[in-house]
Amino acid sequence: GQQLNQSPQSMFIQEGEDVSMNCTSSSIFNTWLWYKQDPGEGPVLLIALYKAGELTSNGRLTAQFGITRKDSFLNISASIPSDVGIYFCAGRYYDNAGNMLTFGGGTRLMVKP
Amino acid sequence: EAGVTQFPSHSVIEKGQTVTLRCDPISGHDNLYWYRRVMGKEIKFLLHFVKESKQDESGMPNNRFLAERTGGTYSTLKVQPAELEDSGVYFCASSQGTGTREAFFGQGTRLTVV
Numbered sequence: 453g454q455q456l457n458q459s460p461q462s463m464f465i466q467e468g469e470d471v472s473m474n475c476t477s478s479s480i481f482n483t484w485l486w487y488k489q490d491p492g493e494g495p496v497l498l499i500a501l502y503k504a505g506e507l508t509s510n511g512r513l514t515a516q517f518g519i520t521r522k523d524s525f526l527n528i529s530a531s532i533p534s535d536v537g538i539y540f541c542a543g544r545y546y547d548n549a550g551n552m553l554t555f556g557g558g559t560r561l562m563v564k565p
Numbered sequence: 566e567a568g569v570t571q572f573p574s575h576s577v578i579e580k581g582q583t584v585t586l587r588c589d590p591i592s593g594h595d596n597l598y599w600y601r602r603v604m605g606k607e608i609k610f611l612l613h614f615v616k617e618s619k620q621d622e623s624g625m626p627n628n629r630f631l632a633e634r635t636g637g638t639y640s641t642l643k644v645q646p647a648e649l650e651d652s653g654v655y656f657c658a659s660s661q662g663t664g665t666r667e668a669f670f671g672q673g674t675r676l677t678v679v
Contacts, residue, residue: 456607458607485667487670492574492672493672493673494569494656494658494670494671494672494673495608495656495670496670497667497669500667540607540608542608552598552610552613552621552623552624553598553600553608553610553668554610555600555607555608555609556607557605557606557607558607558608
C-alpha cells in the first residue's frame with residue numbers, strides 16, 4: 453500500500469522560532485492535508501491542498517503541494533507554546549475504492565517558552 | 566452543531582474479552598470512516614461507510630474486527646476477542662457527500678488490551 457514518510461519525528465524548539473516539516477511518498481496523491489492533534493483530541497484539519505504546486509497559508513502556517521505530487525511541506529512561523537502537539541500529513545488518491553487517507557507517522561512538536 | 570463523538574474515551578480490557586466502540590458522526594454526514602493509530606505509528610485507515618453500506622473495508626486487520634452502521638447513523642466497531650496488538654487509539658471521522666469535502670475527526674477511543 454501507499455506510505456508516507458514524515459520528518460522529523462520530533463522537534464524541540466524555542467518559542468519564536470520557525471518550524472518546517474515535510475512528507476514524501478513514492479506514490480502520487482491528488483490531495484495533501486495537514487492535521488494537528490492535541491493531547492486527548494482527534495486530528496484537526498489545518499490546511500488542505502488540492503493542486504500540484506499549490507501554496508496555501510492559514511495564519512502562521514504555510515503548506516505546499518509538491519509539483520511532483522509526491523511530497524508536501526508545512527511551515528510554522530514564529531512558534532508559540534500552543535503550537536505544541538502532533539502534526540500529521542495525509543495524502544489521498546482518488547480511485548474507485550473511495551477516498552481514504554494515508555497518514556504520515558507524525559511530527560511531535562515541543563515549544564520551549 | 567455537535568461534532569463527531571466517540572464512546573468510550575478510554576477502555577482497558579483483558580486479552581480475549583470483547584469491546585465495542587461507538588461513533589456518532591455529525592448529523593447528515595453520509596460518509597463515516599474508522600482509523601486506528603497504534604502507539605507511535607501512523608494513523609491507518611480501517612474502513613469507510615457510505616450511509617449503511619461498507620464502501621471500503623480494505624484496512625480491517627482481520628475477522629476479529631466487525632463494523633456496523635445500522636440505519637446509516639451511528640457506527641460500532643467490535644473487537645472480539647481482543648488481542649494485545651489491538652491496543653491503540655481508534656478514530657472515527659465523518660464527512661458530507663463526496664468529493665473534496667474533508668472529514669471531521671472525533672476525539673478517539675484509547676483502547677488498552679492487557
